[in-house]
């Protein structure tokens with residue numbers, strides 16, 4: 001098969017390659033298609049997609065990969081793909097079509113941004129047939145999946161082919177309804193094990209017994225590859241590890257202790273890490289360890305967003321390398337990343353969450369503010385709910401907070417007082433505000449009213465005023481809102497009253 005020549009060691013999959021090629025021909029002729037390539041971990045989705053993409057010399061090919069280990073910012077796979085597309089066209093892109101946002105209200109800005117992104121993609125495809133690969137869709141954020149749905153619907157009349165790889169169970173778990181819709185609008189291609197002929201081909205190339213390999217691996221490509229590797233390194237061994245995980249664990253166990261420790265820390269970072277960041281967190285030189293792991297085929301060097309790095313050859317290797325007690329590493333990594341400028345808040349939150357670190361609440365609030373800037377409403381809401389749950393369970397005492405803990409980005413009500421009940425009210429109000437701007441008026445207003453009642457009882461005029469203003473920030477009809485009037489009156493009353501001794505006067509309140 002023509003395609004196999006482009007990826008050494010690739011075998012079989014003629015039927016799938018022919019099917020993809022047929023869909024590509026239709027796309028290239030202006031009838032855009034979308035393919036959902038579904039298969040279990042290690043079944044060969046990436047290998048097939050790479051082989052197929054390598055033969056598309058008549059296309060512009062761009063990739064976006066979701067982070068399976070968590071912590072990626074909203075829209076991450078799209079940002080990667082759009083940046084790659086921009087680079088190929090000699091343009092600069094930082095976000096998703098930011099030029100269209102202007103001063104629109106958030107919901108309109110979001111619509112305009114997604115619409116502009118879809119059209120930028122369609123324009124690029126009209127200029128040159130484009131193959132867009134989105135890897136590991138199950139690990140993508142909700143907003144990314146929503147954008148994919150828009151692209152799939154819009155692509156039908158342009159030379160654009162979208163191939164999204166995914167694992168079925170994880171996709172259904174993470175994106176239930178959207179996944180169902182996607183499966184209806186895209187062509188679903190299910191990837192099963194390799195057939196006996198493909199296994200025989202792989203075995204013959206290495207002088208191995210094809211029938212035996214097929215019997216043990218049942219055609220599962222990752223297991224097969226690992227068995228082949230085992231045979232190459234230990235030709236006399238007769239013991240066959242029962243699972244792919246067992247082989248991978250054995251492979252890691254053969255490395256030196258420092259290399260294993262480095263791989264453990266890298267695995268806590270995720271599927272990949274920047275070399276300099278890994279070394280900083282480990283507080284030692286890790287170059288020899290990384291080289292050892294590359295030589296053993298455990299890692300590959302890659303270019304990460306923030307610099308040169310290393311990536312596990314497979315996510316299951318990352319799983320096998322995870323240390324027994326990763327929380328300590330998560331805390332160190334989260335705190336270290338917090339010192340970067342700009343702070344990668346999504347990653348910080350992910351690590352502090354895994355570590356159950358006390359700095360988590362302020363990081364979650366900051367990440368929510370950033371997600372809102374990116375108009376990733378789903379992620380913002382999720383983070384706002386998380387912040388409220390944290391503030392309710394464990395209100396951090398004001399005095400115990402280190403200086404850097406008080407610095408979520410200065411957007412909206414995040415500048416509100418920090419610590420204890422006052423912080424909980426601020427966090428609650430942030431949730432209410434997000435609900436209001438994302439269209440859930442009922443929940444948003446109920447949140448404002450609840451915060452206002454609490455603030456009034458506590459004599460917190462600042463929070464009461466903010467609750468009233470947030471409540472009134474979305475005008476539904478040109479009618480007088482009694483509730484709003486009442487909240488504003490309560491605020492004025494409280495401002496007139498002397499402050500109770502245990503609440504500091506709000507900094508900007510009139511004397």
Ligand SMILES: Nc1ncnc2c1ncn2[C@@H]1O[C@H](COP(=O)(O)OP(=O)(O)OP(=O)(O)O)[C@@H](O)[C@H]1O
Nearest residue numbers: 009010011040041042043044045046047221222225
């Ligand atoms: N057709 C094939 N011929 C030879 N080797 C293959 C083939 N398909 C997959 N492999 C090998 O099997 C291993 C797993 O494949 P791959 O990474 O493509 O799986 P995947 O389905 O993308 O897994 P995941 O869901 O974890 O991303 C890789 O080492 C790959 O090179």
Ligand SMILES: [Mg+2]
Nearest residue numbers: 045046047165
């Ligand atoms: Mg893959």
